[in-house]
Amino acid sequence: MDSGGVLTPLSRESTTPARLEGDRLAPAAAARHAKAVRRAHTTVRERLRTLRAATPAAPHRAPATP
Numbered sequence: 001m002d003s004g005g006v007l008t009p010l011s012r013e014s015t016t017p018a019r020l021e022g023d024r025l026a027p028a029a030a031a032r033h034a035k036a037v038r039r040a041h042t043t044v045r046e047r048l049r050t051l052r053a054a055t056p057a058a059p060h061r062a063p064a065t066p
Helices: 007-015 028-052
Strands: none
Touching: 007 028
16 A cells, blocks of 8 residues: 555656666666655655654653552
């Protein structure tokens, strides 16, 4: 499930047939892949930051005594 659209663009870029030069990606394909990875990384970091800001801190509770 990729309801936020993070993994789909990244996997699409990874599975798009790219022209290989020997055993390496062509420079343009490598640049597209790097850009897709950076975009996904940024999106995940922003979402984590938003989740942390929206989640109230749980108050510290002392352990129950027997």
